[in-house]
Amino acid sequence: MTETNKSTQNDIPVMQKIIAVLWPSFLVAGVETVVFYTLFDPLNVFMDYDVSRLGAYSIGFLLFWVFTALPCLLTLYFAKPCIPCAMNKNEAK
């Protein structure tokens, strides 16, 4: 069982996994930032804090990135082959 698990996970290189989490979220965070700041003036969003507009854009982007990377991470986690599938595969062999 562990064997099957190992081999299926090894099918996807770690680099691809890292990219699968960080890259789509980066792209989507970019779009989210543009849409969000077209609707709201960055200075109003961070009114109570002393940040420049560029700072507001950047913080917004980074926050969006984090919050989009989280679902990507969860997807990656849930996309792992689960034990019943792995067993079926084993039996089939």
Added chain:
Amino acid sequence: MTEQKKATSTETPSIEQDLYQKRKKIYPRQVHGLFAALRVSGVSLLLGFFYIMPWLMWDGRQAILFDLPERKFYILGMIFWPQDFIYLTMILVIAALSLFFFTALAGRLWCGFACPQTVWTESFLYIERFIEGTRQQQMKLDKMPMNANKFFKKFSKHFIWITFSLFTGFTFVGYFTPILDLSAAIPTLNLGPWEWFWILFYGFATYGNAGWMREQVCTYMCPYARFQSAMIDKDTLIISYDEKRGEPRGSRKRGQAPEQVSLGSCVDCSICVQVCPTGIDIRDGLQYQCIGCAACIDACDDVMDKMGYPKGLIKYTTENMLNGDRTRAFRPRILVYGMILLGITIGTIIAIMNLSPIELDIIRDRNALFRETGMGMLENVYTLKVINKDIVGHEYRLSVEGIKDLKLNLAKQRIYANSGSVVEIPMSIEVDPANLKQRTTEIFFKLEAIDTNLSVTEEARFLGPRVR
């Protein structure tokens, strides 16, 4: 090839191996030839454009500046405001359509010659070759245990790479923050925290992508690579190995014709594999990793020349041509993509040319619908918002029509707006109630520039009491 296989079978798991797993470092061999020359000119042109552009001035300000804090985009003589973002979207649509069009025509032209990933990777390769030498020397250096010479070479390579990347990051930020201010702040390191952040971020991305990740970016990160098969057909120009002519492959002495040794034209020298930046063997057929850089064409043509065989064992061809069928360049797909592309491009250009450099907004006072003055007149209050998108300032004249004998009270005598500025002027209109025929009357504000013939008309409403 064989060394690479050995390298992967070593069982010592290091972080590097863990990260890359099946990846072997690829050492692309240098190529000379038509396509190599094309790529060098493409790389120099695009990089030159990227690094020089932010320094160009237009009418005393940066020619291309995406001023995020002010939310204004300056492109040559034009200023784009947030409300003009539709044009930016149109330009992106045009870019996407051109990609479709050129992919249908000639495969991954973009990837091999114009993609930033290729362009920067190529320049990083030049630097690497300059310091570490040829492919053979690079592989020898990597296998050698660390010594002073190796350390010095590796150190200088990374030093130049990092410097180059930081300059790239600096240039990138220069598109968003006036680059003259930025360069003035560099010697004293007096930049804002976010400017620092983005210079380092972009610099790091360049260094990582062009220095380390390279073809993995194309394989794992590029969305285009994955759906390209949907855009190409049997008439698309692709880079392909002529299997009929090449097989059976085999080595032979120089000058021996294929017939003499009863082999195909491929001498199995594996040079086409060595030059490939993605490390694939084009002789295995069309693969999604192939970025269409045509390095293998140049390389194999060179080999064919040396052998005295005709060139073109690997060449730009189409699936139909390989099968001996007719190829049509003008087919419905190309015509449809071409027409849509042309239509949208012309439409966008016309729309941008007709973009009015002045905009007028009339905002009604929300507090009171109307007011009666002491003289028995009716008064409505508005705020005039003049947006000057032109590259020079203008003085304007305002006139209002729609009701007989209306009287205009402007809070300011002179309506003047600087280039790229918004001016708000409170104003009111007074009319004699006898001239009102209904409760709501349409009125027209006309704003004219005094020095040129620019004008804009905006509709608004004048409210009065119910007319009996």
